[in-house]
Structures are given as C-alpha cells and as structure tokens.
Amino acid sequence: MILQVEGVxxxxxxxQALDDVTFHLEEGKILGLIGPNGAGKTTMFNVLNGxxxxxxxxxxxxxxxxARKRTYNVARLGVARTHQVVRPLSDLTVRDNTIVGACFGxxxxxxxxxxxxxxxxxxxxxxxxxxxxxxxxxxxxQKKRLELARALAAQPYLLLLxxxxxxxxxxxxxxxxxxxxxxxxxxxxxxxxxHVMKAVMSVSDRVIVLDYGRLIAxxxxxxxxxxxxxxxxxxxxxxxxxxxxxxx
Amino acid sequence: MSRVWGIGLWVPLxxxxxxxxxxxxxxSASLRESMFVMLMSVGLASSLNILLGYTGYVSFGHIxxxxxxxxxxxxxxxxxxxxxxxxxxxxxxxxxxxxxxLGRILLRLRGAYFAxxxxxxxxxxxxxxxxxxxxxxxxxxxxxxxxxxSYGGAGRALWITYWALLAVVALVVVVSYLVKRSKFxxxxxxxxxxEDVAEIMGVVAPSAKTWAYVLSAVVPGIIGVxxxxxxxxxxxxEAFRLHLSIELIVMVMLGGQGTVxxxxxxxxxxxxxxxxxLTSELFxxxxxxxxxxxxxxxxxxxxxxxxxxxxRRVPGLREVLE
Numbered sequence: 197m198i199l200q201v202e203g204v205x206x207x208x209x210x211x212q213a214l215d216d217v218t219f220h221l222e223e224g225k226i227l228g229l230i231g232p233n234g235a236g237k238t239t240m241f242n243v244l245n246g247x248x249x250x251x252x253x254x255x256x257x258x259x260x261x262x263a264r265k266r267t268y269n270v271a272r273l274g275v276a277r278t279h280q281v282v283r284p285l286s287d288l289t290v291r292d293n294t295i296v297g298a299c300f301g302x303x304x305x306x307x308x309x310x311x312x313x314x315x316x317x318x319x320x321x322x323x324x325x326x327x328x329x330x331x332x333x334x335x336x337x338q339k340k341r342l343e344l345a346r347a348l349a350a351q352p353y354l355l356l357l358x359x360x361x362x363x364x365x366x367x368x369x370x371x372x373x374x375x376x377x378x379x380x381x382x383x384x385x386x387x388x389x390x391h392v393m394k395a396v397m398s399v400s401d402r403v404i405v406l407d408y409g410r411l412i413a414x415x416x417x418x419x420x421x422x423x424x425x426x427x428x429x430x431x432x433x434x435x436x437x438x439x440x441x442x443x444x
Numbered sequence: 445m446s447r448v449w450g451i452g453l454w455v456p457l458x459x460x461x462x463x464x465x466x467x468x469x470x471x472s473a474s475l476r477e478s479m480f481v482m483l484m485s486v487g488l489a490s491s492l493n494i495l496l497g498y499t500g501y502v503s504f505g506h507i508x509x510x511x512x513x514x515x516x517x518x519x520x521x522x523x524x525x526x527x528x529x530x531x532x533x534x535x536x537x538x539x540x541x542x543x544x545x546l547g548r549i550l551l552r553l554r555g556a557y558f559a560x561x562x563x564x565x566x567x568x569x570x571x572x573x574x575x576x577x578x579x580x581x582x583x584x585x586x587x588x589x590x591x592x593x594s595y596g597g598a599g600r601a602l603w604i605t606y607w608a609l610l611a612v613v614a615l616v617v618v619v620s621y622l623v624k625r626s627k628f629x630x631x632x633x634x635x636x637x638x639e640d641v642a643e644i645m646g647v648v649a650p651s652a653k654t655w656a657y658v659l660s661a662v663v664p665g666i667i668g669v670x671x672x673x674x675x676x677x678x679x680x681x682e683a684f685r686l687h688l689s690i691e692l693i694v695m696v697m698l699g700g701q702g703t704v705x706x707x708x709x710x711x712x713x714x715x716x717x718x719x720x721x722l723t724s725e726l727f728x729x730x731x732x733x734x735x736x737x738x739x740x741x742x743x744x745x746x747x748x749x750x751x752x753x754x755x756r757r758v759p760g761l762r763e764v765l766e
Contacts, residue, residue, distance in 0.1 A: 271646035285637035300646030
C-alpha cells in the first residue's frame, strides 16, 4: 500500500470542500479520480501534496503521515504532480524546468545527473527538440507535456496527474496515454484526475468518484460505470452521465 | 548548464579587471578615486542581483549591509586596532548575520510586502546607530591618522584599499557566476519564476531564500569596510544612504537583472551617466530624478535590461552574455 487516505476533511469557510474522504492506492496501480466540476478533485491533490493542510484525517504515504508536511518535504519523499492550469517556470528553458524537478525531487540529484534524467524524460514526453527554448514560448499542449516532464524527472513513487489530457487532440491524447502506461510499467503509482471518461476508464485499475467533497463510489471502472449514485451525480451534465453509462 | 567555467564568466571578469587595472597603469589618483566609486557600484549591484535578479525579491534596503558592515569593521579598526583584512571580514560576517536574522523573519513576506519591510530596516538601523554610543552616535567615528602608517603611509593605504576592492569585486563576479550555474542558483531562479511551484517540486524555499539574502549581504559588508577605511571617518547619514539602495536597483535593472554581466555594465553605465549629469548645469540638481525616470522607462519597456534584451533577441549570444 503506497497511499492511504483516512477520513480527510477540509472546509473553506462554510464550504465543505472535502468531507471524510477515505481511499487507498496500491503500489504500481493507476487510480482514476473523477467527479463533476467543483467536486473537490484538485483540492484532494492539494491535500495530498501539502498545499493545503486538512482539518482532520490522515494521509499515510509509504508509512509516513504527510497530511501536515510542507509541499517541499512531500516532494522529497517522492510525490510529484502536474497542474491543471499549467504553471511553467517561464523564463527558464524547457530543459532547466525539467532539471529543477530532477534536482529537488526524490533523489535530489546534482546538476549533471539531473541533466541526464531531464534529457531522457524530455524524450519520453516528446519535447526533446524544444529543450533549449524558453518555457514561455511553448503552446498549451507542450506546456502540459512540460508539466509531466518536470514531475517525471523527480522520479517519484507517486505521481498526481491533474487533467493532463484536457485540451489535447486525439493523436496527442493517445500518445499521452501511452506515456502514462509506460510510467506505470516502470513501477510508479499514479492518481489521475480526468474528465475524458473513455481514457480514464480504459487506463485506470480502480476509479473513485467525488461529489460535493464526498466519496460517493469506488471500485473497478466497470463497477463505477454501473453505479446509480455516480450517474445521479452527473445528472447536471446529462452528456457526461450518458458517456459514463456507455463507457465511452 | 553545460560548461562550468564558460565564456559567460570571462566577459564580465575581463571588463571588471580590465577597467580596474587602468588607474594602476596610469598611476592617476583622481582616476583611481572615480574608478573606486564605479567598482564599488559593480560589487554592490552584483550582490544585490543575487537577491533581486536570481531570486526575484526586491530589496530597497540593500545599503543597510554596507552601513552596518562599514560600522562594525571601522569600529574594530579604530577601537581595537584590527588590521584591514580582519576588519573587512568582521564587516562581512556581521552583515551576513544581520541578513540571516532578517531573512528568517522577513522572507516570509512576498512581493511588495517584503520590499516595504526592507525600506524600514535601513531607517531603523540608522536610528539605532545614531543612538549607539560605541559607534559614536550621531557624530560617528574617526580613524586616527597614525593607523595608515602601518600600511606605509596614507598614499599607499589608498592604493592598497583600491586593489583590495578590485579583488573583492572580481571575486563577487565569479561567485555571482558560480551561483547562477549551480543547483542552488537554479533553485533560486525557480523561486523567482513561481515560488509555490518551486516548493511543490521540492525546492526548500525558506532556506534557499535566506542563504541568497545572506550571500548578497556579505559583499556590501566587506565593501563598506573598505570604503570607510579609505574615507577615514564614518557617520550615520553617510553609511545608510537610502537613495544609494534605489540607485543600485536602477543599475541592476539597467544592465539586466538575473544576468552576471548585467549589473556590471549597469553599474559602469549608470555611474558614467551620473558623472555626466552631476557636472552638467542642467541636470546637476535633479540627477536622482533622472535615475527615477530611467527606472520607470526600463520597467515599462525593457524589463529584462540591456543584457537580457540582447540575450532574447540574439540567441547565439546567450552563451557569451551569461
């Protein structure tokens, strides 16, 4: 068990963003995290990597309770993430962005070793031809890849992917999915927030569903798709509800 | 991040040393004096650049370290007869300690709040020194003329101070370059670009920022001792000149924040311009206004400064103009 989340709650003023959320992730597996807009998915990530401290509950990562650790300590223990709204270090090159991940992540490599890792990772995500460009000059799809490259360069035990597929065209999406599969093959555990149902259902080993901060379902993709509560949660968005039922 | 001792180091170093040795060749004391001011600016601006350019934290109070270091070093020389190198070291260390304490407290603040706080520090330190008797209070301290005898007379002491300054400034340029090419420097630049993201990637921002602040403070501390040793006396208004802090920011911005060469060129360029303005009839009374307007124009139109602007336009020069 690489991650165990137990009874995590977090309120912003009167808004209960997370309400007694409990789930776990086994090593080397992919966990899909879905839910309607505003369900608390990104907030959950922010709790997992130390941006927010939960009001109560525990987050046990490889035996340590990381619920109240600072973000950089969580990163050093081997958790890396991408951001839904991309946040490149604009005035640094693509390669330097990636080197930051390798230098300060789990292994805290020196510059030389980090450079080797960065070059390899940039090749994996298909940005090697742009490695000398400033991050600011990339388009959105490329910035998404850079987010992934930085996180991968940290060589984390646990990788949190926040909507890496959103905004990609079908070709880009399938190559991104291949990349994600290959990351898992190397032994990294993943949690991915995704709105592209077909993708998340096909790649995840298990899926959990958040709605108004509550965990309303968890199980294999097939079980979740058949869950009445999940369909109901998405009723505000009939198109998505339909997609879940059909598993497309 | 490829070659460690690349050409990007040699360009600024050759500029500094090349111009720095000219007074020695001509033997002109007046040239030495104007070059002293220039080199001092280069050293101060380059040290400020570690905080302002690399880390992205604007400090309006950089000169406080110059003043404090100067006072501490001067005190050890005048009251305890310490030799210049030991006094310079004492000045640098005391400035570094002050920065460490301030950094732990103030670097929790970001952006404008940090800048405002640094503004307060300079004034607070000046008020403290004015009321601190061992440092001579409002009158300040004087160096007994006989002190210079042990350096072979006042004339020689001035030359010795000048060469010491040149060595310190050259060292600052080297350190500035090495920091930029180091893992530590990469962490600082990540903080500058996005502090939250840097922390999420594992950069321990609180300690990285504090050490950047300490490093940038040690240099003014040392330079302060050299300056006031040459001066022979030290008074609070002379040591804590707030407008010098702002002129340093202009120099860094003018040359190019975050580059090694930028603050060097910015300092030389600004001091040349200032020399011209001070002697012209039209501008002599409003030279600080000109500096203010210049800062405004730079921030509005070329925020990357001269070197940054060229680097962006001509990618081929990136390796040369580090």
